Amino acid sequence: MTITTVGLDADDTLWHNETIFRLTHARFVDLLADHGDEATIEARMADTERRNLRLYGYGVKGFTLSMIETAMELCDGGAPPEVVREILAAGREMLGHPVETLPGVDEALAKLSERYRLILITKGDLMDQERKVAASGLGDLFAAVEIVSEKDRGTYDRVFARHGTGADEAVMAGNSVKSDVIPAIEAGAFAVHIPYHVTWAHEIAEPPVDHPRFGLLTTIADLPAWIEKTQMNVD
Numbered sequence: 120m121t122i123t124t125v126g127l128d129a130d131d132t133l134w135h136n137e138t139i140f141r142l143t144h145a146r147f148v149d150l151l152a153d154h155g156d157e158a159t160i161e162a163r164m165a166d167t168e169r170r171n172l173r174l175y176g177y178g179v180k181g182f183t184l185s186m187i188e189t190a191m192e193l194c195d196g197g198a199p200p201e202v203v204r205e206i207l208a209a210g211r212e213m214l215g216h217p218v219e220t221l222p223g224v225d226e227a228l229a230k231l232s233e234r235y236r237l238i239l240i241t242k243g244d245l246m247d248q249e250r251k252v253a254a255s256g257l258g259d260l261f262a263a264v265e266i267v268s269e270k271d272r273g274t275y276d277r278v279f280a281r282h283g284t285g286a287d288e289a290v291m292a293g294n295s296v297k298s299d300v301i302p303a304i305e306a307g308a309f310a311v312h313i314p315y316h317v318t319w320a321h322e323i324a325e326p327p328v329d330h331p332r333f334g335l336l337t338t339i340a341d342l343p344a345w346i347e348k349t350q351m352n353v354d
């Protein structure tokens with residue numbers, strides 16, 4: 120058995136993302152300070168996001184709609200027009216935010232692309248994710264880009280069969296245990312958790328630390344060496 124394919128998450132694995140959401144969230148809390156304390160606003164927003172994920176999916180547009188809905192609820196259905204305008208402006212700013220790759224990403228992907236088929240597997244809004252891939256300058260290193268509505272076992276089964284030689288000969292690497300690690304292992308792939316310094320509440324899960332196909336790294340720069348060592352052990 121040979122590792123032929125490497126799947127990579129995008130947001131907070133290749134470039135900064137959650138910090139931008141956190142800054143906008145703090146701006147949103149300040150905007151609604153007259154309508155609730157920080158804990159109340161955050162709890163209401165979390166509930167709204169959770170409820171809306173199946174309708175709006177992941178990404179800036181769904182986040183913006185959830186902010187508007189939360190503001191309407193906290194203002195008893197009568198959010199002032201200036202509040203809605205501020206929320207929409209914040210969403211537009213997020214959609215135009217520059218893409219900043221994380222340390223070690225460019226070198227790691229260049230090295231990996233010499234030996235493996237690279238597949239970008241990301242959730243989020245189609246247009247926004249395509250924009251970020253293009254702006255990152257990394258697009259040419261990928262054999263395929265898959266922007267999916269959800270990451271579950273079936274997703275990895277399909278993607279690694281379509282663009283690789285099956286999940287059992289693939290590695291998935293990302294910052295989310297819930298989306299990048301657990302379902303990839305369930306599909307039969309190796310999975311590497313590379314934590315980002317902040318994690319969205321809806322992506323938190325316990326890592327399968329005792330699973331033989333699980334790996335934990337502090338930086339993506341170590342991924343090529345981890346895969347090479349894993350390949351030697353498999354052989």
